[in-house]
């Protein structure tokens with residue numbers, strides 16, 4: 096099948112697989128070829144819409160044969176794409192195969208931004224392979240330093256046990272990719288001691304890692320990015336049995352990574368933490384922070400975000416236009432600047448005029464939505480039909496879990512792009528829930544809901560319908576008032 100003209104999708108992550116599955120259903124008479132460097136591919140299962148815009152699903156890694164069995168018009172090739180020729184409309188793979196395409200969708204994801212790329216003491220977390228490397232290292236560790244302040248760093252800071260953690264962040268507050276300083280305060284008590292008691296089963300997106308001997312890719316391109324709940328069921332224990340403690344170093348980065356020999360040679364002073372070390376304690380590696388603190392540790396985890404793999408495609412002799420963040424620019428039909436080439440997921444930068452309450456974040460949910468929508472756009476293009484932007488791009492809606500709490504982010508949840516002209520309403524019950532609402536001219540622009548608030552559906556509607564809420568004032572968050580009754 097792959098030797099005839101076909102729609103080609105590159106990437107076996109959630110964007111590529113969602114695109115392939117949707118294409119298979121929408122374009123029953125076309126052949127579709129998924130080319131992926133990773134031996135296992137992602138699959139979304141148990142998909143549930145928990146409100147109009149929030150979705151819940153489990154994610155598994157499956158062998159590619161399952162996708163081919165379920166979708167008769169799909170062929171999966173495990174290989175790295177090494178060149179794309181937009182004039183001949185064909186791709187060439189690392190194993191020398193040439194595949195002509197009618198339409199091409201690039202879903203090659205991103206790569207972790209590593210602070211020190213080739214230092215064996217620094218590891219990044221992106222895929223199943225890197226998690227298993229991390230677990231093995233952690234098992235023999237007394238202290239790790241986490242660098243970064245996004246979702247992965249936040250999950251690690253919470254999940255790691257039996258090992259001291261130093262969390263170096265460049266901001267004034269923790270978890271700043273997702274929450275502001277005020278919201279971060281709610282989480283601070285959970286950096287030490289027992290884990291959050293609410294941390295039982297909860298409704299949310301779940302990620303399953305199926306261990307597989309075949310899971311390491313030899314082609315150089317890494318496997319698909321992990322995603323929601325990647326840390327659940329993955330023990331993260333070090334070798335010192337003591338109560339959890341995370342020491343946060345604010346507003347700093349790593350200036351230098353040094354060996355024990357360099358510390359001795361330069362006679363540098365090492366900062367001590369607690370009673371775990373004395374003058375004679377040696378560490379495999381030392382990190383000098385920009386605030387001049389120097390800590391020893393067993394290894395460093397670099398969780399400083401992702402760079403879209405757009406740059407890697409440019410080296411495939413492709414004249415693709417990239418955005419400032421390195422993502423491949425796509426328009427509101429997921430089209431790149433090159434005819435017949437589309438892109439979706441982490442690799443792309445959504446460059447259309449965004450709806451007032453949407454923003455792009457490189458998240459699992461958006462990778463799925465973009466993959467599905469790109470397939471619809473390809474189908475419309477093949478049939479010469481017009482298509483309008485999918486409604487999932489009207490409102491940013493994301494559900495995740497931090498410090499054992501369900502966290503829902505809606506719309507401009509941090510007042511993004513609203514300058515200073517907005518007000519904030521807050522309701523907090525320590526250790527139970529935290530609700531923050533962003534209002535502009537009396538209309539709701541965004542919200543952060545932490546805990547089991549049950550307000551997501553109502554707030555989604557209020558953001559979308561832009562009802563004037565001025566007359567409710569602070570009553571909007573009065574726990575004695577059932578606001579669902581007002582607005583449903």
Ligand code: FAD
Nearest residue numbers: 106107108109110132176204319320321440441457458459
């Ligand atoms: P990827 O999953 O990166 O897939 C890219 C695919 O392309 C891979 O299969 C790769 O092998 C293939 N590929 C690359 N180059 C080539 C090539 N040249 N030829 C052939 N194939 C190629 N998101 C959330 O929403 N919630 C979370 O809690 C969350 N937690 C995360 C935790 C971790 C540790 C990480 C790393 C990410 C997390 N994310 C989370 C982000 C989420 O996982 C990504 O946004 C999403 O998986 C991106 O999917 P994708 O399909 O665009 O890219």
